[in-house]
Amino acid sequence: MWYGSEKKEQANVVYSCPMKCEGDKTYDKPGKCPKCGMALKEQKDDHSNHKH
Numbered sequence: 245m246w247y248g249s250e251k252k253e254q255a256n257v258v259y260s261c262p263m264k265c266e267g268d269k270t271y272d273k274p275g276k277c278p279k280c281g282m283a284l285k286e287q288k289d290d291h292s293n294h295k296h
Contacts, residue, residue: 256288257286257287257288258288259271259272259273259274259284259285259286259287260284260285260287261277261279261280261282261284262282262285263277263280263282265277265279266278266279271284274286
């Protein structure tokens with residue numbers, strides 16, 4: 245039986261440019277920043293800034 249915990253963990257990891265070339269834009273896969281070419285840095289998306 246699948247409970248979704250593994251999938252949920254993956255959804256909480258996002259990647260962004262360490263130089264913030266595109267502001268707060270994030271990507272769901274690792275790669276390079278399309279503006280400056282630096283490697284995207286992994287960060288946890290904990291949703292702490294969201295207001296519900």
